Amino acid sequence: MPELPEVHALAGDLKRRIGGHTIERLDVSAISALKTVSIPLSTFDGHTVDDVTRHGKFLDLQIGGDHLVIHLARAGWIKWREKPPTPRRPGKGPLAARLILSGGEGVPSGSGLDITEAGTKKSLAIYAVSDPADVPGIARLGPDPLDDAFTLDVFQEILAGAGRSQIKGVLRNQSLIAGIGNAYSDEILHAARMSPFKPADMDADDAARLYGALRLTLDEAVARADGLAAADLKREKKAHLRVHGRFGETCPVCGDTVRQVIFSDSTFQYCPTCQTGGKILADRVLSRLLR
Structure with missing residues (x-):
């Protein structure tokens, strides 16, 4: 998508x-x-x-x-x-x-x-x-994460309002933040070294780390895609994804094997060493949440 x-x-x-x-x-x-x-x-x-x-x-x-x-x-x-x-x-x-x-x-x-x-x-x-x-x-769209008005304070308010919701779903919720989907939420969480199942109401240090990863991941992706013809955009995106769509491959950061979780309507990928302290998330819809 x-x-x-x-x-x-x-x-x-x-x-x-x-x-x-x-x-x-x-x-x-x-x-x-x-x-x-x-x-x-x-x-x-x-x-x-x-x-x-x-x-x-x-x-x-x-x-x-x-x-x-x-x-x-x-x-x-x-x-x-x-x-x-x-x-x-x-x-x-x-x-x-x-x-x-x-x-x-x-x-x-x-x-x-x-x-x-x-x-x-x-x-x-x-x-x-x-x-x-x-x-x-x-x-219904939430704020645009590339907008200068999308500050850390705004992001922290969104996280606080989401409460115990899983952060993966919060990043993908278009009513909260506009434009992020399954692929870039995987990439942002990998860059932040954060579990997809972490609750959104995280502490200030974690929120700041996630905010920095979000801005950096999107800014870099936009810079790479800028000026490309439509025919080249899909190939460019796929070439630079670190974990999304790379199940079974080697994490470029730590060398661990990229894992995935399959839900009824989507599949996401993550690195256990980088994101979950080495724990493997159960690959079923009712996965036990990692705190």
């Missing part, structure tokens, strides 16, 4: 490619992906892409004063297409929607973006709105 660093870089790449160009039309192939249409899709026709930004893991294409908001979910992606599209039957293949440009300087007519989703479980979401706050997921 694309998380904050990838969506941040993807927004930059799309802005470079389509910013200032005119939309010919938006074709939606997967009707199930269209979640909110508070304005007609034809509203975008003939208008210019003014900006491309993000809200947490949501992409926001600002077009003529309105907004095309996209959440790529677990298996969605956006591909740049330089040639006019080949007509396809709706619902066939991974294509969910196409944004077609009218053309202009450096951009051939008919080029644009293909919004795709792999797999059979379809979670990609597209919203056509006049205000991003009309998207429920954006309205």
